[in-house]
Amino acid sequence: MEFCPTCGNMLLYELPNMGRPARFFCSACPYVCHIENRVKIKRRQRLVRKEIEPVISHDDMKNAPTAEVPCPKCSHDKAAYTEFQTRSADEPATIFYLCLNEKCKHQWRD
Known part of the structure; x- marks a missing residue:
C-alpha cells in the first residue's frame, strides 16, 4: 500500500496499457509514480533469531503441585x-x- 507524498491519500494502481508502464496515481491530485519492471536488491540483511524466554522456568515448578x-x-x-x-x-x-x-x-x- 502506497500513499501520496503531497496530499497523503492512498495511491491507486493502474495496469500497463498501450506501451505505458504500470503506475501508481493519486485520485485527489496530479501525482503519478511509474513502476519499473526490474527491481534491484541492493543489500540483503540476515535476520537474527532472538532467544525465546520460557513462560515458566524450572525454578517456578520446584514448589508446584x-x-x-x-x-x-x-x-x-x-x-x-x-x-x-x-x-x-x-x-x-x-x-x-x-x-x-x-x-x-x-x-x-x-
Whole structure:
C-alpha cells in the first residue's frame, strides 16, 4: 500500500496499457509514480533469531503441585503443573506441565 507524498491519500494502481508502464496515481491530485519492471536488491540483511524466554522456568515448578499425567516424550507418569490465564477471561486457562523424570525434564502445555 502506497500513499501520496503531497496530499497523503492512498495511491491507486493502474495496469500497463498501450506501451505505458504500470503506475501508481493519486485520485485527489496530479501525482503519478511509474513502476519499473526490474527491481534491484541492493543489500540483503540476515535476520537474527532472538532467544525465546520460557513462560515458566524450572525454578517456578520446584514448589508446584504434582499430578499423574504421562509425559508425551518419555511416558513417565508424574508431572508438576501450573495453571495460567493466557487468553481472555471467557477462555479456559492453560496448564503447563513439567516432567519429573530427572533425565527428561520435558515441558508441555495443555
